[in-house]
Amino acid sequence: MQFEKYTIDERQTSVSIENSETASLRRKNIKKTGIRAFDGKKMGISGFLGNDGEAIAKKKAVENLKRGVDYRFELEQDISRNEIDIKRKISDDELLKIADNTTNWISCEFDDFRFSGRFFTTMNKTMLENTSDLSLSHEIGYFSMYYTFKKKSSTSIFDGFLSYSGRDFEIEAFKRYSSDLLKAYDNKAKSPSSRMPVIFAEEAVLGKLFNELNPHLIESGSSLLSGKIDKKIFSEKFNLINGRIAGVDLEPFFDSEGVVPDNGIFEIIKDGVIISPYTDKKISEKYGFKKTANASSAYDGMHSPSPQGLRMETTGNDLIDVINDEKCILVVMASGGDYTSSGDYNTPVQLSFLVESGKITARLPELYLSSNIFSMYGEDFIGVASDPFRKGNLERVFGAYMKISSQETDV
Amino acid sequence: MFKYNSQLYTDVRIEKSFSTNIRFRQKEMENFLEREENGVFIRIYNGSKWYYSSFTDIKKIQQEIDILSDLALKEKRENDLLEEVFEINTGDQRLFFKEKVSDIKSSKKINLLKSYFPLLNQEPLLKTFTATYLDKYIEKEFVSSLGTRLKHDFQYAGVIFGMNFSNDNDVFQEKFSFASDDFKRLNTLTSKLAKQIKDSVNFLNNAKPIEPGKYTVVLSPSAAGVFAHESFGHKSESDFMIGDDTMAKEWKIGKKVGADILSIVDDGNERGMGFCPYDDEGTSARKTYLIKDGYLSGRLHSCLTAALLGESGTGNARALNFQFEPIVRMTTTYIEAGDMTKEELFKSVKEGIYVQSIKHGSGLSTFTLAPSLAWYIKDGKISHPVKVSVVSGNVFETLSKVEALSDEVELLSFAGGGCGKMEQYPLPVGFGGPYVKVSELMVQ
Numbered sequence: 001m002q003f004e005k006y007t008i009d010e011r012q013t014s015v016s017i018e019n020s021e022t023a024s025l026r027r028k029n030i031k032k033t034g035i036r037a038f039d040g041k042k043m044g045i046s047g048f049l050g051n052d053g054e055a056i057a058k059k060k061a062v063e064n065l066k067r068g069v070d071y072r073f074e075l076e077q078d079i080s081r082n083e084i085d086i087k088r089k090i091s092d093d094e095l096l097k098i099a100d101n102t103t104n105w106i107s108c109e110f111d112d113f114r115f116s117g118r119f120f121t122t123m124n125k126t127m128l129e130n131t132s133d134l135s136l137s138h139e140i141g142y143f144s145m146y147y148t149f150k151k152k153s154s155t156s157i158f159d160g161f162l163s164y165s166g167r168d169f170e171i172e173a174f175k176r177y178s179s180d181l182l183k184a185y186d187n188k189a190k191s192p193s194s195r196m197p198v199i200f201a202e203e204a205v206l207g208k209l210f211n212e213l214n215p216h217l218i219e220s221g222s223s224l225l226s227g228k229i230d231k232k233i234f235s236e237k238f239n240l241i242n243g244r245i246a247g248v249d250l251e252p253f254f255d256s257e258g259v260v261p262d263n264g265i266f267e268i269i270k271d272g273v274i275i276s277p278y279t280d281k282k283i284s285e286k287y288g289f290k291k292t293a294n295a296s297s298a299y300d301g302m303h304s305p306s307p308q309g310l311r312m313e314t315t316g317n318d319l320i321d322v323i324n325d326e327k328c329i330l331v332v333m334a335s336g337g338d339y340t341s342s343g344d345y346n347t348p349v350q351l352s353f354l355v356e357s358g359k360i361t362a363r364l365p366e367l368y369l370s371s372n373i374f375s376m377y378g379e380d381f382i383g384v385a386s387d388p389f390r391k392g393n394l395e396r397v398f399g400a401y402m403k404i405s406s407q408e409t410d411v
Numbered sequence: 412m413f414k415y416n417s418q419l420y421t422d423v424r425i426e427k428s429f430s431t432n433i434r435f436r437q438k439e440m441e442n443f444l445e446r447e448e449n450g451v452f453i454r455i456y457n458g459s460k461w462y463y464s465s466f467t468d469i470k471k472i473q474q475e476i477d478i479l480s481d482l483a484l485k486e487k488r489e490n491d492l493l494e495e496v497f498e499i500n501t502g503d504q505r506l507f508f509k510e511k512v513s514d515i516k517s518s519k520k521i522n523l524l525k526s527y528f529p530l531l532n533q534e535p536l537l538k539t540f541t542a543t544y545l546d547k548y549i550e551k552e553f554v555s556s557l558g559t560r561l562k563h564d565f566q567y568a569g570v571i572f573g574m575n576f577s578n579d580n581d582v583f584q585e586k587f588s589f590a591s592d593d594f595k596r597l598n599t600l601t602s603k604l605a606k607q608i609k610d611s612v613n614f615l616n617n618a619k620p621i622e623p624g625k626y627t628v629v630l631s632p633s634a635a636g637v638f639a640h641e642s643f644g645h646k647s648e649s650d651f652m653i654g655d656d657t658m659a660k661e662w663k664i665g666k667k668v669g670a671d672i673l674s675i676v677d678d679g680n681e682r683g684m685g686f687c688p689y690d691d692e693g694t695s696a697r698k699t700y701l702i703k704d705g706y707l708s709g710r711l712h713s714c715l716t717a718a719l720l721g722e723s724g725t726g727n728a729r730a731l732n733f734q735f736e737p738i739v740r741m742t743t744t745y746i747e748a749g750d751m752t753k754e755e756l757f758k759s760v761k762e763g764i765y766v767q768s769i770k771h772g773s774g775l776s777t778f779t780l781a782p783s784l785a786w787y788i789k790d791g792k793i794s795h796p797v798k799v800s801v802v803s804g805n806v807f808e809t810l811s812k813v814e815a816l817s818d819e820v821e822l823l824s825f826a827g828g829g830c831g832k833m834e835q836y837p838l839p840v841g842f843g844g845p846y847v848k849v850s851e852l853m854v855q
Contacts, residue, residue, distance in 0.1 A: 019654040024461035025482070028734060030450075031467065049448055049467040067517060114655065155661040156652045158777050205768070216436065220539040222575035222582045301432070302442040336779025338770060338800050341583045341618070346855040348802040350775050362540050366777060368855065 002056065004130040006256065008217055008299050012122045013092045014243035015313025016149040017147065020107035020115045022100055022222055025092065030411060031089045034300035036063040043071035046260075046383075069302045073281045076258035077132035087143035087167035088306040090121040099145075105175065106147070107340070110182045116158070117147035126252040134262070142394070155293045160185070160332050160351045170392035177390045180360040181332075181353065189362035191406040197328040197382055198402045199319075200371060201395050202312060204331070208339045208373055209240075213268065213279035219287045224343050224373060233374060234272040235381040239313040242266040242292050244280065245410055248394055249401040251309045252375070255283055266292040268310060272378070280305045312384045312398065319383030319399040328355040329364065329404065330389075343373035353405035358388065370403045412475055415556035416480040420456040420493050422555035424691060425449070426733040429513035430547040436478025437539060445517065445728040445841075450733030451475075456715075457483035458490030465734045483815060492718040497557050498694045504562040505550065506688070507592065512546040512568045515594055520544045523597055524570065530604060531572065536612050545826045546594075551691075559693040567684055567839065568594045569770055572604065576615045583615040585768070585783055590684055590826040610767065610784055618796040619787075621854055626761035627814075628802060628852045629756065629788065632821035633768045634780060636842030639675050640744045640830070641774030642806045643668075647677070647701040647709070648727070648739040648832075649716040659720075666707045669810035674747040675702040678710060679726050683824035685743030685841030689764060692737055696726040701744075702810075713739050731835040740832060746844030749816025753846050756817050758791035764854055765793055766802060777805045804852045817846035 009031040033058040034047040044064030046057040090098070096140045099119040107115055125139040144165035148158035162181065165176045217223035225233075243265030244253055252259045257280060264362065267275045279287075280295035283305050296306030330353045337347020347369050354362045371380060382399035415421040427449045434442040448467075471835040483607050524542045531540045542570040546568040552560045559573040565787050569590030589600055603713075630638055652658045669675075679687035679696030687697050690715050700708040713728035716739055728737035751759075767784040780802045787794045804812075822843035829837025 018650075022460060024463060024735065024736070026463035026465065028465045029467075030465065045444070047446060047451065051468075064443065064445075067521075069440050069443060128557075137510050143726060152655075153657055155657060157646060158775075176758050216539055217575055217582075217584075220575055220577070222538050222577045224582060226582070250831050298444070300446055304441060324636065333775070335775060336773035336777070336781065336801060336803065337772075338781035340798040340800045341581060341615075342620070342798060344620070344798070344800060346623075348775060348779055348801065370855070381710070402461075 001062070002038045002131045003061070004075065004128065006034045006036065007127040008032050009125040010122065012120060013095055014118050014120045015095055016115050016118045017099060017103050019247045020103055022096065022103065024174060025096060025289065027064060027092065033057070035061045037065055038071060038086065039065055041070065042068035043302065044068040045300050045302065058068055070283070075132045076128050076134050077130070079260060080133070080135045081253070081260065084139045086123070086139065090143060094123050102171065104375040106178060106338070111181065112152050113149045113182065113402055115147045115149050117145065119145040119203070128254060128258045130258070134258050136252070136254045136258060138254070140250055142167055142250060145169070146389060157252055164390055165394045166392040173391035173393070180389070183362050184353055184360045185337045187362040189364055191365050191367055192327065192329065192354065192404055194405070195403055196399055197322050197326055197399055199323065199328055199330045200334070202384060202398045203395060204334065205376070205398050206312070208312070208345070209377065210310065212373070213277045213307065215279055215283045215287055215289055215305055218277045229274050229276065232271070232273045234269060234377040235379065236272045237315045237318065237383060238272050238377050238381050239267070240269040241311055241313060242294055242309050243311065244270060245311055248396065249309070249311070250394070255295040255309070256281070256297040256303050257295040259295065261293055261395060266290070268292060277305050278305050278310060291325070314385055314396065315383035319385040319397065320388055322382050322399060322408050323355060324358040328399070329353070330355050330360060334369065337369070339373065345373065347378045352375040360389065365406065368405045371400065376400045376402070413476055416484065418487055419483050420556055421476060421480070421551065422454050422559070422692070423476070423614065424436060424452045424612065424730070424733065425469065425552040426549060427548040428547060429511070429662050430542065431512070431517065431520060433517070433520055433524065433544040438528070438830060442823040443517070451768055452733045452736065453484045453754070454736060455479045456493060457486055457762060458488030459486060461736065463736050489527065493714055494719045496555060496714045496724050497555070497559070497692070498724060499558050500689060500693050500695060501558070501560045502622045503562045504689065505562060507548065507564050508550070509565045512566050512594055513548045526598070527572065527600070527604060530601060530608070531574070534608050534612060535607060536576050536578055537574055538613060539575045541681055543827070545569050545571070553689070553693045555693065561693050563689045565686060566592050566761060567824070567826070568597055569824070570597055570600070571827050574608065574611060574612055574776050578615055580617055583611060583613045588672065588825040588827060590824040592682055592686065596827050600617055614784055614796040615758060618798045621764070621797045621799050623855045624756065626846065626854045627760055627850045629760060629763060629765045630847040630849065630855065631765070631767050632843050632845060633823050634769050634782070635746050635844030635847040636744065636823060637769055637772040637780060638778065638847070639746045639844060640741060640780040641772040641844050642809060643675055644677065644741045644744045645702060645774050646806070647711050647794045648741070649712050649720060650739045651711045652718050654718060662707065664707055664709070667705055668707050668807060669702050669705045671705045671812040672749050672816055673702055673810060673813045674700060675744065676700055676747060677727070677741050677744045679742035681743040681822055681841055683806045683822060683841040684716070684741060684829070684839040685741070687742045690728045690737065691730045692728040694724045694726040694728065695740065696842045699725050711739050711741065713737060729838060735835050736833065738835065740838055741830060741840050743822060743841030745822060748818050748820045748845045751815050751817055753817045755850055756815050756846050757788065757793070758809070759815060760788045760791055760848065763788040764797065764799065764802070776806060777803050778806050778809065799854055801855050802852050809849060809852065812850045815848040816852050820845050824849065
């Protein structure tokens with residue numbers, strides 16, 4: 001019998017802002033541990049919260065082998081690695097001061113707006129140990145915040161939002177971005193031409209692609225990417241990897257099975273060619289796909305392949321050049337859009353801005369964007385770059401040419 | 412029970428939960444999880460700010476109260492607003508503890524899922540499926556410095572079938588989901604699931620792209636419920652109004668906001684995923700008309716928002732779990748019935764779209780629904796399936812364009828998913844309505 005212990009320890013303090021004033025302080029301290037038992041054929045798991053309960057969980061994990069899930073894979077072994085990725089520890093008092101000072105600044109500077117939101121400082125520690133001498137530990141600290149904002153004269157719940165996340169809070173970069181955006185808010189531009197470069201936060205665009213890269217869907221023929229492994233279907237500039245990007249990723253350097261990539265990278269899409277769906281050990285063996293170390297699980301759950309940790313690679317200066325040279329649309333809020341079963345994409349855009357020569361200059365009216373999954377990452381793909389508007393912000397930007405139509409007329 | 416600082420308002424919420432998650436992919440079990448979690452959330456109010464703590468060690472409650480009290484006393488302000496609106500409920504109000512889902516053997520839950528496998532395996536174009544069983548029993552104990560001592564509970568059991576269809580030319584993914592507080596009802600889904608499989612195959616084989624434009628749209632009860640939730644429910648959550656004179660004026664009770672036939676209700680007393688007889692401040696649930704006959708009639712409150720706006724509490728302060736503070740949320744939100752039969756309502760549509768099932772919805776100034784199964788209506792009859800990515804409209808214009816309502820309301824509860832508000836997702840909610848005919852929605 002072999003055992004593994006998987007622990008996720010989250011310590012977080014957050015300060016909420018309501019109507020441009022500090023409203024609350026919340027301290028959170030949640031430690032979750034899962035005990036996994038293996039008998040060579042099955043895997044049984046049980047978990048507990050806090051520090052007490054390991055002996056009981058171990059007993060239950062063994063009992064759960066009876067109904068457990070098939071698992072016949074060797075556990076990762078003989079690796080000991082600990083990483084601590086903390087640039088700055090922010091105390092509760094400091095966080096309160098940061099929240100107060102930032103909110104005072106923005107509400108004085110832009111006194112015709114109301115701001116609500118939350119500031120967070122988070123320390124996460126993930127540990128995986130087993131009876132085969134595996135001992136992995138990853139500790140990360142980061143700062144994040146968001147404001148929703150609304151004009152005082154507005155009858156909407158909110159008109160837009162501002163956000164930032166980073167190893168630290170680059171407050172001057174956030175102030176510059178916020179100033180540019182809020183100054184441009186009152187400068188209304190007309191609906192732009194029918195096809196333009198559109199810039200999104202990277203997280204906003206990847207959901208459908210991740211869904212279609214699901215190994216079960218690809219294997220069964222139910223994915224738009226079925227039958228397209230090893231074929232070039234996207235732009236040769238488009239690369240998707242499972243690999244930590246220094247200074248960007250918050251995830252641990254190992255997956256929930258304890259697999260540590262040898263060279264730091266598993267390729268999913270390389271130069272526009274589909275290399276493999278994302279897999280864990282079981283799915284890789286079952287369907288004959290490449291291993292990509294994409295096992296994910298709840299602290300007390302079974303492994304399953306997950307797109308968590310997949311990243312687009314940055315593409316040199318392509319996107320930045322377009323942002324600096326062409327008129328672009330920067331999308332701030334695009335809620336409620338989706339794809340058809342053929343991969344056609346449509347979304348209303350509630351808030352977007354015109355970017356000219358790299359500067360946010362004017363607010364655009366509400367509009368619709370349309371594209372298709374194959375063209376978005378194919379002939380219309382421009383690139384991926386670090387956020388040019390917020391230095392130090394972890395989330396990068398994605399750019400593609402899309403069709404634009406006004407909400408009033410030309411759909 | 413605990414020692415509170417008499418200058419501060421304090422409450423303690425202790426949550427003990429049991430949950431199950433069993434997932435099969437085809438015949439193979441992929442996940443078996445039984446989870447028990449205990450946690451605590453403490454709130455202290457000093458007249459101007461809240462101080463919260465969330466943790467798992469129940470032995471540390473007094474210690475955490477003392478730490479938070481020290482922090483809160485540094486900025487204490489005289490303010491007895493809350494005392495006037497808090498409802499002081501006491502007693503053991505548990506409803507489910509004699510038939511808890513945690514008392515049902517796991518083998519019975521596994522067999523329930525397996526009983527649907529023959530139906531799922533029968534259709535050759537249904538290439539793969541996942542079958543998931545979820546349940547949760549949660550017991551909450553809520554005590555406060557004002558004298559509340561309340562124990563209550565909530566539970567659900569549900570199934571989700573994720574289905575992937577494909578033929579030589581096309582692919583289609585659809586989901587069947589159902590939840591109830593009564594496990595036995597999960598055994599009665601065969602005919603509904605069979606219909607959804609049949610409709611999905613029809614969609615896969617025959618769906619045509621929609622010509623984008625404005626259409627009359629008929630919403631099914633589930634789509635109507637999501638429409639009510641997204642288009643108006645979120646705007647009825649009063650926390651966004653606090654300190655905002657513009658909004659107070661705009662959202663004045665009695666204002667005409669929709670068609671005369673339109674009434675939208677939120678009611679935590681309705682059984683299902685939105686059942687919330689006591690909220691996370693100990694306030695009892697009530698039926699709140701958000702819109703009555705087209706007029707703005709009420710809004711949803713926590714104690715603080717009720718106090719600040721000079722209104723009564725509505726039992727809508729809900730927290731996702733012990734890690735979060737309660738904020739103003741919906742419970743079960745639905746559109747009330749009209750006077751047309753379903754058949755009469757469809758017959759009145761010369762040309763339009765019927766939205767049968769949806770993937771998700773959202774609601775800002777523009778609301779959106781992303782349909783899964785949608786159909787073209789021609790001369791009052793359903794003609795053929797259509798591929799639609801999104802249906803959208805301006806919220807207030809759309810509320811005025813509700814033209815007809817059928818005469819029966821269906822309240823629905825789905826397993827998995829739920830409502831999201833900022834960081835708190837997914838909160839279980841119920842929703843529903845009759846069949847709803849709306850004119851001039853944008854369909855793409």
